[in-house]
Amino acid sequence: MDVGEPKPRLCHIRANLFHEDSQKNIIAVGDQVEIDTAASENAGWILRMLPRHTKLSRIQSSDSLEQVLVSNADTVLIVASMRKPPFRSRLVDRFIVAGICGGLETVLILSKADLSIPEEIASVKNLYVSLGYTVLVTSVPESRGLDSLSELLKNNTSVLCGHSGVGKSSLINALFPQWKIRTGDVSGKSGKGRHITRLSEMFPIPSGGFIVDTPGIREMQPVVSPEELDSKFVEFLPYLGQCRFKGCTHRHEPNCAIIAAVDSEKITEKRYESYCALYESL
Ligand SMILES: Nc1nc2c(ncn2[C@@H]2O[C@H](COP(=O)(O)OP(=O)(O)OP(=O)(O)O)[C@@H](O)[C@H]2O)c(=O)[nH]1
Numbered sequence: 136m137d138v139g140e141p142k143p144r145l146c147h148i149r150a151n152l153f154h155e156d157s158q159k160n161i162i163a164v165g166d167q168v169e170i171d172t173a174a175s176e177n178a179g180w181i182l183r184m185l186p187r188h189t190k191l192s193r194i195q196s197s198d199s200l201e202q203v204l205v206s207n208a209d210t211v212l213i214v215a216s217m218r219k220p221p222f223r224s225r226l227v228d229r230f231i232v233a234g235i236c237g238g239l240e241t242v243l244i245l246s247k248a249d250l251s252i253p254e255e256i257a258s259v260k261n262l263y264v265s266l267g268y269t270v271l272v273t274s275v276p277e278s279r280g281l282d283s284l285s286e287l288l289k290n291n292t293s294v295l296c297g298h299s300g301v302g303k304s305s306l307i308n309a310l311f312p313q314w315k316i317r318t319g320d321v322s323g324k325s326g327k328g329r330h331i332t333r334l335s336e337m338f339p340i341p342s343g344g345f346i347v348d349t350p351g352i353r354e355m356q357p358v359v360s361p362e363e364l365d366s367k368f369v370e371f372l373p374y375l376g377q378c379r380f381k382g383c384t385h386r387h388e389p390n391c392a393i394i395a396a397v398d399s400e401k402i403t404e405k406r407y408e409s410y411c412a413l414y415e416s417l
């Protein structure tokens with residue numbers, strides 16, 4: 136009996152699965168499925184998808200459909216470089232909301248620390264640590280933060296996501312050079328990434344667990360309703376229910392407990408701006 140790794144099979148999806156719901160991709164990286172293997176040794180038919188424990192998904196602006204980026208991951212590692220490309224707090228906060236909505240643990244990776252100054256890194260790090268998130272500071276050329284990252288990945292299914300060019304694939308390459316994942320330059324003028332990784336791919340970690348590399352994305356519209364958005368900003372939670380108006384959107388209503396907390400610096404302007412921008416885009 137063969138007790139080794141199961142051989143990969145190229146599987147097709149039964150037509151009836153295409154009508155299940157409004158999702159853009161029927162099956163995402165990380166999905167578990169039931170397959171019919173009777174017909175061939177290296178092919179099969181996907182008969183059914185098993186329920187997802189977690190999902191990292193977004194709404195695509197082109198067609199308003201939900202796109203599941205990765206399913207069944209435990210942790211989302213949000214990678215954001217301090218410079219080249221510049222740190223985008225709103226994008227990070229959108230990923231955090233998506234992680235919460237999808238049931239994933241969130242870790243923030245501040246990458247390319249060698250291109251930044253300690254004060255700049257500390258101000259971002261302190262904010263997210265104060266909110267209760269784990270924050271790792273990494274630099275591939277300086278091998279900084281890589282041991283901690285490797286520790287985090289152990290026996291876990293983790294997904295790296297973030298803007299193009301922030302160094303997601305480079306982090307995987309630094310830890311697992313044997314996989315030879317493609318990485319690419321950030322274009323000089325714009326400082327934008329060039330979308331080197333085209334498809335999400337899941338790799339089994341030799342010591343246990345899985346890591347998923349994803350293509351960089353510029354737009355992250357989490358699957359969340361405007362009414363429940365405030366509860367996805369952890370530092371808002373102590374104040375919810377204390378506004379004068381029921382259903383307060385915390386943007387212009389009088390006697391709003393959130394606005395009062397921003398005024399008294401209990402909630403940072405940056406995070407509040409992220410909330411407002413995201414609310415208005417929903
Ligand atoms: N200085 C410095 N450069 C880095 C670091 N990590 C990655 N880079 C460089 O940043 C560029 C982009 O890296 P990638 O790993 O391809 O970025 P990515 O996030 O996977 O990009 P996409 O696949 O397009 O989403 C490459 O030229 C890397 O060499 C780092 O820690 N410091």
Ligand SMILES: [Mg+2]
Pocket residue numbers: 303304305317318331332348349350351
């Ligand atoms: Mg990549």
Ligand SMILES: [Zn+2]
Pocket residue numbers: 378379383384385386388390391392393394
């Ligand atoms: Zn309010």
